[in-house]
Amino acid sequence: MNYLEPINQTKLYELDHYFNELVRLYKKKRYPNKILFSGQKGIGKSTLAFHFINYVLTLNEIHKYDVNNFSININSPEFRTIQNKSNTNLINVDLNEDKKFIEINQIRELVINLNKSSFNSKPRFVLINNIELLNNNSINALLKVLEEPNENINFILIHNNKKILSTLLSRCINLKIYLTHKDSLKISNQLINKELNKVISNDLINYYSTPGEIYHLVQFSLQNNLDLSNIDLKSFLKILIEDRHYKKNNFINNVIYSYIELYFRKLNKSFLELINEKYIYFIRRIADTKTYNLDKESLFTEFNEEILND
Numbered sequence: 635m636n637y638l639e640p641i642n643q644t645k646l647y648e649l650d651h652y653f654n655e656l657v658r659l660y661k662k663k664r665y666p667n668k669i670l671f672s673g674q675k676g677i678g679k680s681t682l683a684f685h686f687i688n689y690v691l692t693l694n695e696i697h698k699y700d701v702n703n704f705s706i707n708i709n710s711p712e713f714r715t716i717q718n719k720s721n722t723n724l725i726n727v728d729l730n731e732d733k734k735f736i737e738i739n740q741i742r743e744l745v746i747n748l749n750k751s752s753f754n755s756k757p758r759f760v761l762i763n764n765i766e767l768l769n770n771n772s773i774n775a776l777l778k779v780l781e782e783p784n785e786n787i788n789f790i791l792i793h794n795n796k797k798i799l800s801t802l803l804s805r806c807i808n809l810k811i812y813l814t815h816k817d818s819l820k821i822s823n824q825l826i827n828k829e830l831n832k833v834i835s836n837d838l839i840n841y842y843s844t845p846g847e848i849y850h851l852v853q854f855s856l857q858n859n860l861d862l863s864n865i866d867l868k869s870f871l872k873i874l875i876e877d878r879h880y881k882k883n884n885f886i887n888n889v890i891y892s893y894i895e896l897y898f899r900k901l902n903k904s905f906l907e908l909i910n911e912k913y914i915y916f917i918r919r920i921a922d923t924k925t926y927n928l929d930k931e932s933l934f935t936e937f938n939e940e941i942l943n944d
Contacts (some may be wrong), residue, residue, distance in 0.1 A: 638825065638849055640680035641717055641726075647821040647873045649682050652811060653704060656686050668780055670765075672793040677818070677848025680763055682811070683790045688692070688712055691723055721915040722753050728763040734927070735769040736762075741776050747785055760789045766796035773799055794840040798812035813844070821845040826852050837867045840896050848917050849876075850885050866899055872942055875934045887930060891920050894937055912940065 646653060671679040688706045689699040697710040706713050715721035725747050729736055744760065752758055762768075768776065780802075786862060791806060815820070822830050822845045822897040830839070833852055855862045858879070862870070871893055873879070879886045898913045919933050 638905055640678075640684050641749070642683045643684065644713075646681060646685045647678065647824055648813060648817045649678050649811070650704050651906065652682055652809065653685060653689075657689060660690065664834070665782060665860040668806045670791045670793055670803065670806040670808045671811055672795060672808055674813075674842070674844050675794040675845030676850075677811060677813045678821070678845065679792050679794075680761075681882065683761055683792065684808075687724060687790075688716070690759075691721075691756055715796075723756050723758045725758070727756070727759045729767050734767070736764065736767050736772050737769065738771040738775055741768075741772050742781070745775070745779060748779065748787060752786075755786075756757045758787050759790070760787065765790040765791045765793050765802070766798050772826055773802060775866075777801060777805070782896075815841050817850070818843060819843050822848040825849045832863060835865055837900075838862060838865070838870060838893075840892060841890070842865070846878045847889070851889065854883065854886065855912065856881075867900065869891060869940055871897060872938060875938045875942075878931075880930060880934065890934060891924070894920060897941070909941070916941070 649917075656665065671683060673679055683720055685699070685704065685706060688710065689701065691712040692698040692707070692710055695710065695712065697707040697713075699706060699710075711720060712723075716724055719726065725744055727740055727744055730740070736941065739876060748758075748760070762776075783789065789806070791802075817837075824841070825845055826833060826849060833855075834848070837850070839848075851862070854860070860873070871890065874886055874890055874893075880890055894916060896918075916933075916937055923930050923933050
């Protein structure tokens with residue numbers, strides 16, 4: 635079991651003010667039935683969603699949500715059935731493994747499930763993660779569902795600050811979720827249960843790093859027996875590229891992309907001016923590679939030879 639997965643997280647860190655606002659709206663019967671959680675990937679949007687869903691579904695239960703400590707009761711039947719994906723009041727849609735998009739058959743299956751009768755009178759939730767990965771057909775099918783949702787159905791869409799259609803955005807209340815750098819580091823310390831500066835060097839901590847990214851970076855270092863406590867950014871990038879870790883771990887792809895940008899930002903200002911054209915060139919190549927799914931190996935190899943070995 636991956637305990638970092640949002641579905642398994644019983645504690646909510648540093649997002650309590652967002653949670654309290656959702657609860658306030660729900661108690662006043664002003665909670666929107668179509669809401670978008672937008673923000674950086676890895677800051678806890680899905681965890682927040684699962685906590686709020688647990689709060690609503692356990693309101694009249696013995697093992698209800700602990701609103702004082704922002705904690706899910708592990709003895710809650712709702713929690714256990716959500717974990718094993720058998721909860722009839724939650725439909726969870728996400729990107730299937732080895733797929734690039736959320737496909738239309740997933741939305742069609744969602745529609746079929748929504749048309750089935752509920753086994754109880756509790757609210758039903760639809761949680762769709764990574765909505766920026768909906769393909770055009772999936773979006774069109776989802777829009778029809780959002781326009782006229784069945785009674786007592788609540789949609790929570792998770793958006794990772796990527797481009798999405800305005801037609802989808804206009805149908806939802808957008809809750810923008812943000813963590814300060816200080817908050818991200820604090821949460822990371824709690825997730826890894828260690829002092830972060832003893833595990834990862836300051837050179838590798840990106841100002842924009844999220845707790846999820848930092849946690850996965852620590853797990854990657856443990857799995858590959860890498861000591862990141864004293865390594866600098868340049869050396870780490872060379873290891874990732876030359877050992878081709880990006881071929882084995884999709885998370886590392888995004889790490890390299892962000893670390894290339896971080897590497898340029900950390901360069902001495904006078905030196906950066908000398909290679910300004912290369913900086914623009916590689917940032918553009920990163921954008922094109924992500925957008926058009928181009929060959930990342932040639933990009934990483936060229937960056938290693940042109941910049942890191944210069």
